[in-house]
Amino acid sequence: MSKPTATHYEVIVIGAGVAGIYQIKRLVDLGVDATVLEMSADLGGTWYNNRYPGARFDSESYTYGYSFSRELLDEWHWREAYSSQPENLKYLNFVADKFNLRPYMQFNCRVESAHFDEDADLWRLHVSDGRDLTCRFLALGLGLLSQPTLPRIEGREDFQGPAFHTYYWPHEGIDLKGKRVGIIGTGATAIQVIGAIAPEVGSLHVFQRRANWAAPLNNYEISAEKMAEIRARYDEIFETCKRTPGGFEHEPDRRGFYEVSREERIKLWDRLYDEPGFGIWLQNFREIFTDEEANAEFSEYIAERIRRRVKDPVTAEKLVPRDHGFGVQRVPLETNYYEAYNLDHVHLVDVAETPIERITARGIKTTAQEYEFDVIVYATGFDAITGAFDHIDIQGVGGEKLRDKWRDGPQTYLGMFIHGFPNLLMPAGPQSGSASTNYPRGIETGVDWCTEFMQYVWANGYTRAEATAAAEARWTRHVEKMYSTMLMRKAKSWFTGYNSNVEGHEAGKIRYFVYNGGSPKYVSTINMVAEQGYEGIELTGAPEPQQAARSGG
Ligand code: NAP
Secondary structure (H helix, E strand, C coil): CCCCCCEEEEEEEEEEEEEEHHHHHHHCCCCEEEEECCCCCCCHHHHHHHCCCCECCCCCHHCCCCCCCCHHHCCCCCCCCCHHHHHHHHHHHHHHHCCHHHHHEEEECEEEEEEEHHHHHCCEECCCCEEEEEEEEEEEECCCCCCCCCCCCHHHHHHCCCCCEEECCCCCCCEEEEEEEEEEECCHHHHHHHHHHCCCEEEEEECCCCCCCCCEEEEEEECHHHHHHHHHHHHHHHHHHHHCCCCCCCCEEEECCCHCCCCCCCCHHHHHHHHCCCHHHHHHHHHHHHHHHHHHHHHHHHHHHHHHCCHHHHHHHHHHCCCCCCCCHHHHHHHHHHHHCCCCEEEEEEECCCCCCECCCCCCEEECEEEECCCCCCCCEEECHHHHHHEEEECCHHEEEEHHHCCCCCCCCCCCEEECCCEEEECCCCCCCCCCCHHHHHHHHHHHHHHHHHHHHHHHCCEEECCCCHHHHHHHHHHHHHHHHCCHHHHCCCCCCCCCCCCCCCCCCCCCCCCCCHHHHHHHHHHHHHHCCCCCCEEEEEHHHHHHEEECC
């Protein structure tokens, strides 16, 4: 399809994922001249790219979908409680088509640079297809886990068979029946892949560096009757999501861990382990996240569940994490993950014990032996949160580079603004309410807030909006402080900016990526900022309301 000839837009949105789709919907409804630039060949973001077997929500499907349109809620039937990637992509396409959003999206457009023009109060973008575009507002929906990272292991190019990161699972699929497969990683992605492919492959070797706590997803199909029931409850469901810290239906157990007997605690955990979804993590006692002793007791409970499911005691012990407790890293939800290790052709290779030396033409060589494979899968994670930002040359006032400013971690105001980078909005940015909660719930809040903010700017004829240095420092300190009570600060995970495959992100320095105050507190804070006339944001430019720049669309 030929690209539009326009070179200026009031708003350019980067990314046609869950955030970008809703952001453009809001702008189109307002008649704002806006477009989305997406580097992939089509929309969907994470659900366009992650096509590995087993990829599915681990939020309840009906709490993950958009809530903004009653009609949409009435028309879409979620087939499973935790819907799979193909269905999720179908859903996002359904949304885009229903609201006629495709004409406002441009694909195969990678934004290479975005520089702020201080004289004109505009962003100047250079796109991979050679075009130069300008916009007043730049809204970034880049995705928080959209920059995959490959392991820094020698010899990756030597392997003769197919080898790929899970994010780049071949779109045409790959037949793994009877194949010898090696997979590196045991994060949420690997845990989904392993459960899904174990029964069909010829052999599977899982290269585990650190074990990861996981709990059952307990997925189920949603019948027409059940869907009707969900539809009737949608208002109540979304109200609950607004009220809970994680933006889910799961509400934390408000009783004190030490106020109830051990028998009572076990009773709760037995129930939660068998229930669908994140309840085991989010309906638990709050001390699990902050109190070493409480966390250790609960972790031991989960370890016992693992031992009950894995027949070989040596393998079972290797699958029990030793370096962190349950729930201080993002908890993967699994389907038949532990049972996979009961299959004779599935093997766990402990690479903490026998490290990988190199990838060879035939497979993976550890200090103990060389393993031969037909296919190698890298489930090795992402340059999380700031990775996608770092890959665009974003320059603000005085040519300051965002990747320099954020070298030691993000600094933001409300997770939506960056001092020195005027007119740049992050509806779902680092340190916002999105990253640590049910993502789309946070996204809708962020997009609505940013849209209303732009309307305010337009209505008052301002041309430049920038968070003050003081407001940014205050917010960043606030986000940092919330980590201080959380056990998660001690874990090597993307929540704290750890990634052994990204220079400077090896363990050691915490990056304060996510807002841990919970969704209700975040929403009340940003709403208060708006009510106080956007306190902390400096607005300049001649007030000319009649020129409020909503030029068609
Ligand atoms: P991840 O959690 O960062 O896991 C990466 C895995 O690769 C870890 O086990 C890591 O080991 C291992 N690894 C990396 N480099 C290695 C190396 N050089 N040698 C050996 N092992 C290596 O990444 P992910 O599994 O892709 O998950 C990332 C996030 O995506 C999740 O936390 C979740 O938020 C999201 N996700 C969501 C869903 C969903 O919603 N349904 C599904 C999948 C993922 P170490 O632990 O030792 O570093």
